[in-house]
Amino acid sequence: MELHLHPFNLQLRHTFRIAHGARTHQPTLIVELRDGELSGFGEATATSYYGQSVEKMQETLEQLRSKIESSQWEKAEDFWEIMRPDLETNPFVQCALDVAAHDLAARRAGVPLYRHWGLELTELPLTNYTIGIASVEEMVAKMEETPWPVYKIKLGTDHDLEIIRALREHTDAAFRVDANCAWTAEQTIALAPELKALNVEFIEQPLGMDDRAGMALVHRESVLPVIADESCQREPDVDRCAGLFHGVNIKLMKCGGLTPARRMIERARSLKLRVMVGCMTESSVGIAAIAHLLPLLDYVDMDGALLLKDEPATGVCIENGVVHFVDGPGTGASLR
Structure with a gap:
């Protein structure tokens, strides 16, 4: 080799x-x-x-x-x-x-990787498309450039609710919001009903990784589900998220690859946690690997390659949130 x-x-x-x-x-x-x-x-x-x-x-x-x-x-x-x-x-x-x-x-x-694992491609979740923090005008322009059924909206400003209200005027798509540890427990609990009314599905990592008391309060009081990201990086973190989050967002690079990710998914299911897999800003090599986990997931964020201007690889094709697999064995990824 x-x-x-x-x-x-x-x-x-x-x-x-x-x-x-x-x-x-x-x-x-x-x-x-x-x-x-x-x-x-x-x-x-x-x-x-x-x-x-x-x-x-x-x-x-x-x-x-x-x-x-x-x-x-x-x-x-x-x-x-x-x-x-x-x-x-x-x-x-x-x-x-x-x-x-x-x-x-x-x-x-x-054989394709999912079949190598004994999985079948049925009832696969849609992937969201991420809108980073910018002026409302820029965020709207990005949504209009890429119409999508589900958007992940990056937040962490002093006017987050106003951003979601403004974006909602321009699309009927479902929203997911990711605060990247920028909120307090009180903020999260207060914002959740307003966000739910604006068709937000869940809140991702509202608090810092070390604020376990705050997350316990949010888990108990929030009217929206909360999904761990920064708080769930390696395998032992899944157990630590139980009782603090309603689900976990697993990222292959943070946990060490597909081998531990599959164990984390199995453990999360045993703890009655919802399961999401997320991506970094990466090429279709990394994104194609995530795709083969889709039969095991509730949610997925695998838009990383869609955010690129130049793509050095091929893999799966994503259209309007739907993942299309290429014919052939393995993940389907290759360098151009």
Whole structure:
């Protein structure tokens, strides 16, 4: 098996703003595991908020090249365990390798990844389209540029309710709001009835990760469901979210790939939590991997590649919230 690394600096269609900052480009690293004529692809974005850079990820993988290329495995889950001692504190790199391994394993079997897992494509959730923080005029323009049945609206300003009211005048689409830890418990509880009346489905991560008392209050008092994001990054976090959130948003790069994500989904279901999988601003390599989890999900946020101006890869196609799978084995992802 050969390891090949493909760094890219993805240009966004528009400046993307959330409560943590703004960006116009997204550096990313696509990892290829090549076995003869077959290749599996995975991805990890370089996110400074989580201490990641393309250079650091490449350096880590080069240090592990010999172990990666000499590893013998049939199941991707076994490869995840082989690499875990080296990457337990580096889930972004582990994710890229794990997704590439799942892709390669399904290609070896000659079937799509979801079928390799024994899943079928029935009753799949629609993906939302994300509108970042901007002036109301800019946010409306983005919605008009991309008409969609479900929008995720990034909030965290001092006029969040006014934003949702203004946007509601321009679309009948369902809204989901993501405060990215910017609200207080009191704000969340007070805003929830107003947001519900404006056809908001749920609130994502309203409070900071450490405010467990506040989240317990919100969980008890909010008329809208609350979904954990920053509070649910690794496998043990799922149990910690029970009683504080109504559901969890799992991100492959934060948890270490498809292998732990599937375990997190199973655990969340056992705790009666709703399950969402989210994305970073990433290429179709990462997005295609998320798509194969769709039969297991209540909600999905996999619009990352739709936010890009230049796309270095192909994978699934998304039209009006509906995910269309390509014919062929694995995740369907490939470099252009």
